[in-house]
Amino acid sequence: MSRNAWLLIIVLIAVLLGVNNTVYYFTTKNSLEDGLRHELDSVAKQIAISIENSRNGSEIYQEEVGRELRAASVATQYALDSDVDKVSNDQLAELAKKLDLVDITLLKRTKDNIVLYKSSDPKEIGYKTDSWDPWYQAFNQLFDQKQVTIDWGQSLQNFWTGPFEFSSTETKSIQKWGYYFDGTTNYISDPYISYESRQLAFDNATGVNTLIQKTLDANSWLKEIAVINPETFPDGKAKTLNEKGEWVTHKTQNPIIEGAYTLKAATDTANVKLANKQGLKTYQDATIRGEHVIKLFIPVDVSTKVASMLDGEGEPIPRYVLTLVADYGTIQHTLNEQLINIALIIGIATLLSLVFLYWVVAAYRKSQDKLVRRAQETYLEEINGMFQSIRSQRHDFLNHVQTMNSLAKLGKTEELTAYAEELTGEIHQMNDIINIGNPAIAALIRSKMLQADTLKVEFTTVFNDMNKLELGIKSLDLTRLLGNLIDNAFDEVMTYEEGNRSVSIEAGQKDGYFQFMIRNTCSRAEALRDKPLFQAGFSTKGNGHSGLGLHIVKSIVDKYKGVITMSVDEPNSVTFMIKIPY
Incomplete structure (x- = not known):
């Protein structure tokens, strides 16, 4: 095989391996991405x-805290005078301490508002509530109906409470307020507790943020988890301007409800x-920040309305x-590791493939060389045999002439004629062979005639017009x-009787x-x-035959762009015809 052919094979192998490696890389990449x-x-x-389980648990716990605040409200009502003007702030401070509350405030209805009238915390006193929506609506329903019917917060008999939230009067802490009015007083009792004293311990143990942190710790491939309020995302926390000119944030309207949102992308809002x-x-x-990440946004439906997650x-x-x-x-x-492994495997496979290919080609060439040598030896033997026959005829010519002369002198005309015809036939046969035109x-x-x-x-x-054979075959x-x-x-x-053994060959130059x-x-x-007569290994002669004869013929015909056909033109006879262009 020529150097160019070897180079072509190596290039083709390299291209195939490159394509295979590329396909494998992207297939593996897609598979890993799908897996992720x-x-x-x-x-x-x-x-x-x-x-959802944690949040529902937290909601239930908040409801229990609401019942605790209602109990504190009832206790407050029994401990205080029914007239708000006869209750002192010091009484409220002492009572808040006994009931383990942050503070207690009393709300009084005026002609055009509802104000924080008395409180254990002096900073609370004097605030108007008409801008506190929906709290102000709830306060009016308590005064008018002794029951709150708005579809938000927790309503109990003569009582209502909202979620833990920042206060308009105290913007640095989260608290939960309870409001009680049964008509026996001229004020609404408002005891409240802090998030740290009630809910914080529960959330630290079973809350959403704790759950998120445990999930991140257990899955190193997770970078961040966040619970997003889609109604307020991404503009920031909703705020209210209080009477002191301070902007008060609302925990229930935060765009990030739980978790952390630090890995931000431009497409997050969409x-x-x-x-x-x-x-x-x-x-x-x-x-994001030089790190390649995959972000998943998955919607989660809330089965019941929740006071702790609000829109704007x-x-x-x-x-x-x-x-x-x-x-x-x-x-x-993972891809890098697999690419290294695949590169090693492909390198070894390539080397083994080239060694195997070299061995196959070498074996093929050896086989071909053997066939060529055998054909050459046969060719030389047949050429030598033909020339030996010619030399023998020339050598015996004098003997033939002497024999014919003796027969003529003896007057044996019939024997002379027979002898001359036999000699002439042998000479014609040899001349016909020589006149084929291709040694x-x-x-x-000549060899096959002897056989x-x-x-x-x-x-x-x-044989006719074979003078152009040397042009291409x-x-x-x-x-x-x-x-x-x-x-x-x-x-x-040879499988038939002696009188039925007939073989003929015709060859000639056509157009x-x-x-x-x-x-x-x-x-x-x-x-x-x-039958697949031209298939390598196929034979109708039984054991002992390789089945390669007609296959070799077909290969040579194909080599010269020719065609070979088999036909049955007459009974008990088969013809193979070959046409090779020149």
Whole structure:
């Protein structure tokens, strides 16, 4: 095989391996990304369920705190005078201390407002509540109906409370207020407690933030988890301007309800909106602070209205968005490891493939060289045999002339005629062989004639216009092609009686191609029509035959862009016809 052919094979192998490696890389990458998304989705669903359970538990706990505040309100009413003007701030301070409350405030209704009239905390006194929506609406319902019916907060008999929240009068702490009025006083009792004294311990043990932190600790590939309020995201916390000119934030309207939101991307707002409005989970590839991450936005429906999650108008939201941020570096690390392993495997496989290919090519070339040598030896033997026959005829010519002279002197005319005809036939036969015009074919035909005489086979040949054979067909290929066809014909006719052994060969130059036609006796010709005669290894001769003869013929014909066909033109006869263009 030439150097260029080897180079072409190596380039093709390299290209195939490169394509295979590229396809494998992207297939693996997509598979790992799908796996990460599936893992994100699974973790998100588990977290959503856990968050809902935790949040519901927190809501139930808040309701219990509300009942505690109602009990404190009833106790406050029994401990104080029914007229707010007869209650002192010192009494309220002492009572708040006994009931383990932060403070107690009493609300009085005026002509056009409801004010904080008395309190254990002097800073509370004098505030008007008409800007506190929906608290002001609840206060009026308590005074008018002794019951709150607004669809927010917790309503009990003669009592109402909202969620833990920042106060308009105390902006640095989170508190929960309870409001009680049964008509026996001219004020609303308002005991309140702090988030730190009641809810904080519960949230630290079972709250959403604790759950999120445990999830992050257990999954190193998770970078961040946040519970987003889609109604207030991303503009910031809703604020109210109080009477002191201070902007008061509202915990219930925070855009980030729980968790942390520090890994921000430009597409987050659109993805949160999409998840909230259409109820669809959304994935986003992003590079944040130089880190490649995948973000998942998944909507979570709230089954009941919750006072701790409100929109900008103070109404409970029906759905929040849970977002998880995964580190893409875990995928890249896995890909890098697999690429190194694959590169090693491909390198070893390539080396072994090249060694195996070299061995196959070497074995093939050795086999081909062996066949060529055998053909050359046969060619030389047949050429030498033909020239030996010619030399023998010349050597014996004097003997033939003397014999004929003796027969003439003796007057044996009939014997002389017979002898001359026999001698003339032998000379014509040799001349016909020589006149074929191609030494290789001439030598082959002469050899096959001798073989036919030995085998008692009737072997006839017709060759015409073979002068252009040297233009394109190698002599060795010709002897292999015709030799295999004649041998195949001889093998077939030897299965019949001596008088039925007939093989003929015709060859000639046609318009643009050479035609070779081998015909021989074959009683089973019809049965051979559908057989794979030209397939390597196929043989109809039984054991001991390689089945390569016709396959070699077909290979040589294909090499010269020719065609070979088998036909059954007459009973008990088969013909192989070859056409090779020149």
